[in-house]
Amino acid sequence: MAEDTLYLQLHKLSSVEQILDQILTTLWKTRRSGLRPPDKSRFQSLLSLPSLPDLDPVLACLRLLIRKSVHENFNGDDLLKLFPPDLSLDLQSLLVLLLQKYQSQWKEELAKEQHPHSLPRTSVSCQIKANTPPSFTPLPSSDIPNSLWPRQDDPSTSTNLGDFGASPIIADAAGFRLAPLLMQQDAGPPDNLLPLGLLSLSLQ
Numbered sequence: 001m002a003e004d005t006l007y008l009q010l011h012k013l014s015s016v017e018q019i020l021d022q023i024l025t026t027l028w029k030t031r032r033s034g035l036r037p038p039d040k041s042r043f044q045s046l047l048s049l050p051s052l053p054d055l056d057p058v059l060a061c062l063r064l065l066i067r068k069s070v071h072e073n074f075n076g077d078d079l080l081k082l083f084p085p086d087l088s089l090d091l092q093s094l095l096v097l098l099l100q101k102y103q104s105q106w107k108e109e110l111a112k113e114q115h116p117h118s119l120p121r122t123s124v125s126c127q128i129k130a131n132t133p134p135s136f137t138p139l140p141s142s143d144i145p146n147s148l149w150p151r152q153d154d155p156s157t158s159t160n161l162g163d164f165g166a167s168p169i170i171a172d173a174a175g176f177r178l179a180p181l182l183m184q185q186d187a188g189p190p191d192n193l194l195p196l197g198l199l200s201l202s203l204q
Helices: 003-012 017-029 037-046 052-070 076-082 089-114 196-202
Strands: 169-171 178-180
Touching (some): 052 076, 076 089
16 A cells, blocks of 8 residues: 555544554554554444455554654654645644654653663773872881892991991991991901001001
C-alpha cells in the first residue's frame, strides 16, 4: 500500500487523547516484537473497528508516523504535510502533539539500543602541586644493613690523610673541638711528640 493511501487510515482514529497516547506508546514499546493478540483486540475495541483486519493498516500508518518522527526527525510542519487534507484539525493537532511529546525520549532510547556499550565520557583532572618538594620518609638507622656502614677496623676503608698532604684531625667525644693529630717518631720517647706542622718545619 502506498504511503498516501496508507495515511487515509488516519480517518479511523479517535480524537480522544488518552486512546491515541496509549496506542502510540504501545506501538513504540512493541516495535520489535509486534503487538500481542490481547493488545490488538483492545485497540480494536477502543477504535470501534468491526474486525482485526481493519486495525492492521491503521497500526501500520501510526508506525510509519513514528518512524518519520524518530528516524527522520520530522517536525510538526513535516508531519502536517503527510496528513490527508480532509483529516479533522483536532486529530491533526493531537497527532502532532503526541509525536513531538515523545520524540526526544524515543530518540534517546533508540540511541541506547544502537550503542548499548557506550559510556559517557568522564574528564579526569590531575592536580599537580607546583613548587612542592616530594616527601621522603627517612629510613631508621636500625634498618640500614651493617654492610653499608664503613668498619673502623677495616684497613681497606680507612684513608691516610697524610697521603694527600693534609693534617689529620681528631674530634673529642662531643664532636665539637678539633685538634691537630700528633705524630710519634719511631725511635723517640713519648716526650718527643710534636705537632705535624712543627715537625714539617724542623725537617726542612
